[in-house]
Amino acid sequence: MSALTLKNVYKAFGDTEVLKDISIEVEQGEFVVFVGPSGCGKSTLLRVIAGLEEATAGEVHIDGKLVNTVPPSKRGIAMVFQSYALYPHLNVANNMSLALKQEGVSKAEIAERVQEASRMLQLDDYLKRFPSELSGGQRQRVAIGRAVVRQPKLFLLDEPLSNLDAALRVSTRLEIASLHKQLDATMIYVTHDQTEAMTLADKIVVLRDGRVEQVGSPMELYNKPANKFVAGFLGSPAMNFLPASLLKDGDTRVIGLRPEYIYLDENGPLSAKVQHVEQLGGDTNVIAMVGEHMVTVRLFGQHAIAPNQQLTLGFDPATLHYFDE
Incomplete structure (x- = not known):
């Protein structure tokens, strides 16, 4: 059974369509x-899944059940926000346990769950501290712990x-990846940072203007982008785009x-002038002009290359991607 199914989900605010026929x-x-990118609808989609926004059309199924009319508190989800949203007057242990107390969970079970989450997130030394006494990374771990319990x-x-x-982004990213493995949990994660993705x-679900552009594993999207x-969008530095006519093959x-697939080659087909x-x-990133077109070259190691220098570049034709209109 799927953990989450979205069927033809639309979301509009007035006359503005934000999500357009999302099926995942x-x-x-x-x-x-x-x-x-910012404004593509990814946070709105997450809020529709959570029940914080109502879908204009379409169906949201969680754990095999249609939840369109089910309130957020009854959907069996836990949300971690960009802002930590911790209660400043409660210490770490009480911030993590508050929702459980409101649900009527026994004191013994609350203590056990908080202890386990604290161990996973390395928060044992901070349970009696208040949010104002924590760093940003520690606050985010508390927010994650509140979801875990x-x-x-x-x-x-x-x-x-x-x-x-x-x-901190790198270390916390590793903690989230480790937590996912420990919990064997289903996680939906929103970001504009392609490295995190x-x-x-x-x-990965790539969104643009409220539509799904492509769904697949990271390497599928990297090696076989649909468009x-x-x-x-995926890859840093970003992919270079050039007219195929530069290769003198008449292709439009x-x-x-x-x-990373471009290299220095005295007999290469591309002549470039270094800009930066x-x-x-x-690594050494070289930004150069091939005619009127800017190209980024990623070279492994250190290279004594200077602005205004002329380079001849080569590449393996097998690494080329072709895009029509």
């Missing part, structure tokens, strides 16, 4: 990431790492070429 299947235990059928996470600095997901939008389509060089230590 999420299996038990899957980690599914909704990804797309409820033992929901479905975890919904709405950009939970966006308020954290770069180092690629590193966390079993399955130019998906190809350009657009070619896509990932930066990003020395990253382990």
Whole structure:
């Protein structure tokens, strides 16, 4: 039985359609990431699943049951928001246990669940602290712990790492991945960060303008993007797009070429003038112009390349992607 099924879901605010014919299947235990640019509808879709927004049309099924008219508290879901939404007057233990107390769970079971979640999230030393005494990463772990103790059928996470600095994002991302494995839980995770999507997901749903562009595993989407939008959205640095006519084969389509598949080649087909060089230590990113078209080249290691230098570039034709209109 699927953990979540969306059938032809639409959502409109007045005359503005935000979600357009969304159909998605999420299996038990899957980690599914909704990804797309700001305004694509991913957070609205999560809120429709949670019951915080009512679908204008279509069906939402959780654990095999139609839940369109079921209130959020009865859907068997737990949500982690971008803002931590912790009660400032309650310590960590009480923030994590409040929902269980409201549901009438026994004191002994509450203590057991809080202890287990605290162990998983390494919060044992902070249970008596208040939110004001915690770092941003610790607060986010408490918010995740509050969801864990409820033992929901479905975890919904709405950009939970966006308020954290770069180092904390990486460490908390690892904690969420580890938690998913420990709990064997079904998780829906919303982000605009394609790195989070690629590193966390079993399955990625790419959204644009309220529609699903493609669904698949991270490597399926990376290696076989359905269209130019998906190809350009996943991957860092982003895929290069050039007219196929540059290859002098008379083709009118657009070619896509990932930066890591381009290399320095004295006999290569592309002549480029360097605009800018990003020395990253382990990698060197070279931004160059091929005629009127900007191209990013990702070279492994350190390279003594300077602006205005002329380069000749090659690539394996097998790595090309072709896109028509």
